[in-house]
Amino acid sequence: MSEVLLGIDLGGTQVKAAAVTLDGTVAGHDVRPTPADDGPEAVADVMAASARAALEAANGATARAAGIGAPGPMNWQTGVVFSPPNLVGWHNVPLAEMMRARLGIPCFVDNDANLACYGEFSTGAGRGTQDMCMLTLGTGVGGGIVVFGRLLRGIDGTAAEIGHLTVQRDGRKCGCGAHGCLEAYASVTGLVRTAIEGLEAGKPSSLRGACGGNLNALTGKMISDEAGRGDTFARWVIEETGDWIGVGIASLINLLNPEKVVLGGGMIHAGELLLNAIRKRAKKDAFEVPANRAQIVIAELGEAAGVVGAAMAARERQAGLA
Numbered sequence: 001m002s003e004v005l006l007g008i009d010l011g012g013t014q015v016k017a018a019a020v021t022l023d024g025t026v027a028g029h030d031v032r033p034t035p036a037d038d039g040p041e042a043v044a045d046v047m048a049a050s051a052r053a054a055l056e057a058a059n060g061a062t063a064r065a066a067g068i069g070a071p072g073p074m075n076w077q078t079g080v081v082f083s084p085p086n087l088v089g090w091h092n093v094p095l096a097e098m099m100r101a102r103l104g105i106p107c108f109v110d111n112d113a114n115l116a117c118y119g120e121f122s123t124g125a126g127r128g129t130q131d132m133c134m135l136t137l138g139t140g141v142g143g144g145i146v147v148f149g150r151l152l153r154g155i156d157g158t159a160a161e162i163g164h165l166t167v168q169r170d171g172r173k174c175g176c177g178a179h180g181c182l183e184a185y186a187s188v189t190g191l192v193r194t195a196i197e198g199l200e201a202g203k204p205s206s207l208r209g210a211c212g213g214n215l216n217a218l219t220g221k222m223i224s225d226e227a228g229r230g231d232t233f234a235r236w237v238i239e240e241t242g243d244w245i246g247v248g249i250a251s252l253i254n255l256l257n258p259e260k261v262v263l264g265g266g267m268i269h270a271g272e273l274l275l276n277a278i279r280k281r282a283k284k285d286a287f288e289v290p291a292n293r294a295q296i297v298i299a300e301l302g303e304a305a306g307v308v309g310a311a312m313a314a315r316e317r318q319a320g321l322a
Ligand SMILES: [Zn+2]
Pocket: 163, 164, 174, 175, 176, 177, 178, 181, 183
């Protein structure tokens, strides 16, 4: 088996690793739990074991470099991870150096949401473009931006926090502490919140039955399912959420003039109802030329985006191109 690149994704609950061919095909992969309570050394050991398992699954391929996606904030140039909220006890962890010591190859650390974007750019829905951005619509809203074919990282590596674009002055409180962030409306958490607000205001809906009368038990899937069954209010909640997402995307379109805006994350299962609302608002609010240019499309790589992006970014960084 020939040479490959390793892509490793460090999540709060799972470590994923993939052996990725130089053209971006996953040749072997591995997933295992993150021993988040055991500290950075134990987590790095598991990441290395997962990486070796991925190489074995790729018929014993050898890796020339590894890309590692980790939650921010971090110094992407030195590979030091500062203090990710979902990894308690991590402070200034030299993750790139720790992984290099274990794997014996150059290791490059980047923000995980940025790498998911880079994965879609390299081999997914954004392939063939030079300028694109991605929104990962899950519990929160992750973002990534590629300009001139490169990840936009900013001077401190904190760029592309699309979820924290302010879309409403003094609006809903966001998990980051600020008010009116896109994430507070456009995430699954925001979707559920919009539904609860409406139900508390007395809107008639089959959602009350779906959650057994306990609004705190309401999930994004219930809203999507009831919308699919034709519940008027559930459909409105999805369209309203799509409208907020479209507001954020219109700003991105005006700011970046991207060829594609790629949407990933659990929310995209809400389907055409959501997508149509997003497209309608983005087209209405953005300037005509960039709005006509930007294709708003669904991500293609799913869960693999992060590890593929990590591997492809490692290739570029090893070549001194990123
Ligand atoms: Zn925020």
